[in-house]
Amino acid sequence: MTVEAKSAQKSTGMLSMDYVRQSTTQLQMLAADRDVEAPPESNVPIIVSPLRTGRPDALPIAEPHVYRATPKSVLDIGHDAVRARKELRDIARGVGRRLAR
Structure with a gap:
């Protein structure tokens, strides 16, 4: 792209x-x-x-x-990507904690 x-x-x-x-x-x-x-x-x-x-x-x-x-559309996509990354990171941390038990 x-x-x-x-x-x-x-x-x-x-x-x-x-x-x-x-x-x-x-x-x-x-x-x-x-x-x-x-x-x-x-x-x-x-x-x-x-x-x-x-x-x-x-x-x-x-x-x-x-x-x-539009610039707003690109900004919205960027914000969505950041939120998705944070959610995935939090899910991975939760899975890691469960596996460590």
């Missing part, structure tokens, strides 16, 4: 063609850096932006696996 963060943008307007192009080329650049022909098909680029729509000229160049998320 690559994340193209545009979170400093204003919340009005549309995602430009440049942002869409950057999100697509990041995966290609990572593949080249790792000396492989193409990124794994399961990898996806995510554009993080408060903007909800893309410019009409940006849509045709967007790969079908490019996604957009």
Whole structure:
């Protein structure tokens, strides 16, 4: 997964063609850096932006696996991940205590 963060943008307007192009080329650049022909098909680029729509000229160049998320959505996912990690850690500690008895 690559994340193209545009979170400093204003919340009005549309995602430009440049942002869409950057999100697509990041995966290609990572593949080249790792000396492989193409990124794994399961990898996806995510554009993080408060903007909800893309410019009409940006849509045709967007790969079908490019996604957009708001900064709040990404923050919510991060908070959920932290909570899940804490719960799993607490469960593991409880299991460890029971096994030690």
